[in-house]
């Protein structure tokens with residue numbers, strides 16, 4: 022059967038398919054450079070696994086306390102090797118990215134300390150962690166204060182404001198690499214490196230932490246190569262490669278990571294406890310797959326930007342800008358368009374393709390959120406997914422795709438649903 026015939030049966034018209042093929046012709050060089058980065062990162066992960074002498078015996082399940090869990094300890098060694106850090110904490114007991122960040126912050130900030138975000142307001146769920154929106158057990162409740170230096174209107178760092186914000190209480194600087202649900206640029210590792218160098222020039226002993234969510238393996242270097250004391254992220258995003266069913270990581274200097282381990286388990290126990298519950302094969306294999314899965318997601322993001330720009334929608338980043346994460350924001354301008362877009366992504370999913378996404382309340386978010394995801398791992402956003410808070414400019418944040426081919430189909434189907442609803446003309 023012809024591919025197009027199969028696609029037509031799946032709800033995609035020839036007109037949308039051909040539009041996609043036209044767009045793709047211009048992306049050949051771009052895709053080649055993504056493949057070259059993926060090859061480098063694949064070698065980096067492979068070399069780390071070989072150096073740590075990973076054997077089949079390291080996949081064994083442990084239960085209970087998880088003392089002497091060699092497989093778990095070696096996985097952490099592999100992460101530390103890839104991120105070029107002294108230590109790593111990689112655990113299924115870290116439930117998500119927010120949890121990993123909350124652990125890193127609360128472990129390294131004591132009452133009387135202050136945290137500084139030099140990149141404006143942090144990601145929605147972090148606002149309750151910090152206490153910007155009141156929550157039980159926030160850092161604010163424990164006497165940790167917070168300051169913020171906003172980005173300049175052009176999205177660059179406001180070094181004067183940052184210098185003025187750093188004071189004798191500033192203990193930790195938190196830098197979010199990806200834009201999250203904001204329409205500011207995501208930062209390159211090089212930019213983050215400059216920012217860290219500046220903060221340390223003002224206050225040499227300040228801890229610099231990077232929220233690396235969605236940024237892993239997009240570049241051939243990570244923020245830890247650019248001076249970060251801790252890099253933090255989620256295993257149901259890039260580094261889990263779509264296979265990790267849960268987890269988070271914190272890689273960094275030994276003194277910071279040790280404190281995170283004590284915070285995560287208990288003072289005195291630290292990294293020694295924490296059974297792997299049989300999840301190590303998925304965590305190892307997912308990390309092994311992560312460079313190529315991330316590359317596929319990047320191709321999808323660039324394809325989406327190129328295609329949606331051709332219909333006149335504003336895309337952040339735009340179709341030609343360099344990429345610093347796998348997120349593609351498309352400003353759709355109306356709730357109806359958000360619904361149609363998400364319907365397309367949902368209909369393209371291998372799981373729950375028959376479901377209709379509708380906006381709803383989400384813990385940690387202050388406006389309604391719409392989410393489209395038909396994922397093998399619930400909520401996984403390295404799998405093809407789209408979401409966004411239903412508020413102006415009605416931007417959907419599109420990300421993931423375990424394979425480039427699936428990302429492509431999902432994006433085409435989102436265009437189809439928009440066209441079917443009369444929200445764009447082919």
Ligand SMILES: *Cc1c(COP(=O)(O)O)cnc(C)c1O
Pocket residue numbers: 117118119120144146197198199200201232234235255
């Ligand atoms: C996803 C994300 C988080 C939170 O991760 P969860 O796994 O959803 O808790 C934090 N920061 C950024 C920039 C993110 O993209």
